[in-house]
Amino acid sequence: MWRMIAGDAGNLVGQIRRGVLPYCVLAMVGEKERYGFELVHALGSIDGMVTGEGTIYPLLARLRRQGLMETTWRESATGPPRRYYRLAPAGREALAEFTGSWQRLRDSVDDLLASSGEDPF
Amino acid sequence: MRADGDQIVADYLSRLRDAASVLPADRGNELIEEITAHIAEARAEGPTAIGDASAVRNILERLGDPADIVRTAAEPPFGAFSAGPPASGFPESRHPESRMPESGYPGVGRAGGGHAESGYAGTGPLAWPNEPGGGRAGALEITAVIFLLIGGVVIPFVGWVVGVILLWYSPRWRRSEKLLGTLVWPGGLLAPVLLMLGAGVATVIPSSGTSCSGGYTETGMTSTGRHFLRHVAGSCSTTGGGLPTWLAISLTMILLIAAIAGPIFTAIRLLRRAGSAPAEPAADPAALLPV
Numbered sequence: 001m002w003r004m005i006a007g008d009a010g011n012l013v014g015q016i017r018r019g020v021l022p023y024c025v026l027a028m029v030g031e032k033e034r035y036g037f038e039l040v041h042a043l044g045s046i047d048g049m050v051t052g053e054g055t056i057y058p059l060l061a062r063l064r065r066q067g068l069m070e071t072t073w074r075e076s077a078t079g080p081p082r083r084y085y086r087l088a089p090a091g092r093e094a095l096a097e098f099t100g101s102w103q104r105l106r107d108s109v110d111d112l113l114a115s116s117g118e119d120p121f
Numbered sequence: 122m123r124a125d126g127d128q129i130v131a132d133y134l135s136r137l138r139d140a141a142s143v144l145p146a147d148r149g150n151e152l153i154e155e156i157t158a159h160i161a162e163a164r165a166e167g168p169t170a171i172g173d174a175s176a177v178r179n180i181l182e183r184l185g186d187p188a189d190i191v192r193t194a195a196e197p198p199f200g201a202f203s204a205g206p207p208a209s210g211f212p213e214s215r216h217p218e219s220r221m222p223e224s225g226y227p228g229v230g231r232a233g234g235g236h237a238e239s240g241y242a243g244t245g246p247l248a249w250p251n252e253p254g255g256g257r258a259g260a261l262e263i264t265a266v267i268f269l270l271i272g273g274v275v276i277p278f279v280g281w282v283v284g285v286i287l288l289w290y291s292p293r294w295r296r297s298e299k300l301l302g303t304l305v306w307p308g309g310l311l312a313p314v315l316l317m318l319g320a321g322v323a324t325v326i327p328s329s330g331t332s333c334s335g336g337y338t339e340t341g342m343t344s345t346g347r348h349f350l351r352h353v354a355g356s357c358s359t360t361g362g363g364l365p366t367w368l369a370i371s372l373t374m375i376l377l378i379a380a381i382a383g384p385i386f387t388a389i390r391l392l393r394r395a396g397s398a399p400a401e402p403a404a405d406p407a408a409l410l411p412v
Contacts, residue, residue: 036155037162044183052185057155058194061148073292079161081292 017049020102022063024049025056026087026095029069033086036060060085068094126177130160137187144194152194156184261291262395266388269302273311281308293395305387306380313380320373 021043028039036057044053063069068091073081087095137156141149163180184190265287272280288294288302306312364372 037159040159041163052183052189054156054159054184054187054190055193057152057159058190060155061151061194075292075295078165080158080295082158083155 020098021050021056022059022068023095023098023102025059025063026068026091026098029085030087030092030095033072033084035074035082035084037082039085063091067091125174126164129174129177129181130164133160133181133184133187137190140187140191141194144191148194152190156190159184259291259293259395261287262293262392265291265302266391268309269391270309270384270388273308274314277311278308281311284309288391291395294391295394298391298394302387302391306383309384310381312384313377316373316377316380320377 024043025039028034028042034042039060040053040056043049043056050056060069064071064085068088069085070088072084072086074084076082134153134157137153138149141152143149144152160177160180164177167176167180265284268280268284268287270284272282272284274280276283285303289299294302
């Protein structure tokens with residue numbers, strides 16, 4: 001049986017974050033294509049979203065290999081060429097599916113948490 | 122000072138390179154390239170204290186420990202992303218990565234809980250990823266390098282020009298690399314081929330022209346009096362141009378080696394930069410195939 005222990009919630013939040021991060025990346029390239037540094041910088045600026053910005057690069061590579069994102073190289077006026085990411089059709093499908101599930105789960109958990117004081121069972 | 126910052130970055134990248142040695146070569150190289158580019162972008166974007174050691178430390182701190190980054194690259198993906206793409210319609214033989222397990226690289230701890238069963242099966246068959254600028258050089262880049270190297274030999278000059286056009290058309294290289302590809306050497310391997318032909322002719326002609334191994338060569342074929350006199354003196358070490366034979370041969374050899382090594386070195390460099398060539402090209406010939 002699974003037992004809750006004090007301090008476990010922090011670990012759980014970490015796991016949730018790890019699970020939703022790929023979908024957050026997909027959502028960020030849904031509207032317009034972005035290059036790696038731009039994506040990583042934006043995600044890194046969201047409080048508590050990532051622990052190390054560098055770990056996002058392997059995730060980008062994985063999403064690309066899985067065909068969820070497509071990439072294009074573009075020259076940069078200032079430095080080396082940049083790899084731009086955009087959502088692939090399969091990624092759009094995966095994101096839509098996740099968005100629905102996430103909203104349902106979030107609403108259900110919110111409801112339960114809000115009502116937990118009123119009706120203990 | 123900028124030099125301090127450069128040194129800190131070099132140390133960091135060296136640690137990353139060491140850690141990434143447990144990854145397959147192409148993934149490791151790609152990761153190092155991405156992180157290097159990230160640092161360059163972050164430094165360029167920073168305030169006036171671009172090279173300031175503390176600014177650089179801040180960038181690297183945000184990136185995280187190289188070992189953690191590599192562990193993320195090596196560990197099984199989390200949750201729904203754990204399964205690879207569905208097998209239907211995937212040309213396995215063309216994609217070496219698909220045969221590679223996502224986890225279990227030696228020396229890398231597995232941080233945990235991927236479930237291989239929960240995959241993307243629910244979203245229907247995925248199309249083969251269209252990845253023009255993937256982890257390795259695309260067809261465009263490889264074609265460009267091939268034309269630069271031997272295009273000029275197959276279709277004199279024109280083939281090489283096609284290579285140059287493709288080189289400048291591809292967004293995958295910096296301007297400096299494109300300049301390098303254009304200038305070293307114009308014509309690609311056409312120059313050494315011509316040189317070899319030329320050297321062949323040059324060795325045939327003088328040998329017939331200076332058949333005067335003896336001291337007196339009244340029958341010598343040389344036209345000018347100067348040559349004639351030399352021949353009479355019995356010196357056969359002179360060729361038509363007046364260069365000693367050994368020097369002419371040495372110069373030709375040096376020129377030949379440079380003319381062969383130059384284009385090949387440039388080609389390897391361009392392929393590397395395009396993200397293709399693994400550290401040891403012989404180990405994985407498939408890596409050079411267009412994706």
